[in-house]
Amino acid sequence: MGETIHAGGCVCGDIRYTVTGDPDIVVVCHCEWCQRRTGSAFAMIPKWEQSSFALTAGLLTTYRTFNDSGRWLDLQFCARCGTNIGFTQERRATAQAIDAGTLDDPSIIDRDKHDFRYIYVRSHQDWTEIPKGEAVYDGGLPDDVSEPPPKRQ
Numbered sequence: 001m002g003e004t005i006h007a008g009g010c011v012c013g014d015i016r017y018t019v020t021g022d023p024d025i026v027v028v029c030h031c032e033w034c035q036r037r038t039g040s041a042f043a044m045i046p047k048w049e050q051s052s053f054a055l056t057a058g059l060l061t062t063y064r065t066f067n068d069s070g071r072w073l074d075l076q077f078c079a080r081c082g083t084n085i086g087f088t089q090e091r092r093a094t095a096q097a098i099d100a101g102t103l104d105d106p107s108i109i110d111r112d113k114h115d116f117r118y119i120y121v122r123s124h125q126d127w128t129e130i131p132k133g134e135a136v137y138d139g140g141l142p143d144d145v146s147e148p149p150p151k152r153q
């Protein structure tokens with residue numbers, strides 16, 4: 001059965017990967033840590049099960065960091081050009097997070113189709129807009145993401 005395969009990679013081309021099918025969640029993260037690691041205003045992070053992710057060229061370099069609750073998070077990047085590819089984390093160790101801008105076609109991430117969660121909006125830059133009526137969290141995601149999200153008024 002044909003699930004669509006999406007390719008992506010880093011700016012120098014050493015790292016290439018594929019993800020298969022739709023992401024099971026799409027996190028738009030406004031935390032200060034993501035602002036720093038991406039060098040941007042927020043992070044756009046679709047997540048797939050690791051079984052749907054395949055590295056097709058190159059080797060990811062990882063940097064392990066620990067969050068406030070002491071759980072590990074491994075940043076993955078290209079050692080040659082420094083592009084952030086994504087990360088894995090202890091909180092949900094079966095998932096592969098992808099920095100969406102590394103997809104060859106980032107427009108496959110679709111707000112009408114995918115489960116978007118806007119997190120750490122307490123630290124969003126005030127010129128970024130949080131869409132009304134979406135799943136918005138002041139801080140991080142709960143461990144059980146099937147909990148109904150709080151809604152922005």
Ligand SMILES: [Zn+2]
Pocket residue numbers: 010011012013014015078079080081082083
């Ligand atoms: Zn590269």
Ligand SMILES: [Zn+2]
Pocket residue numbers: 029030031032033034035043120
């Ligand atoms: Zn973040």
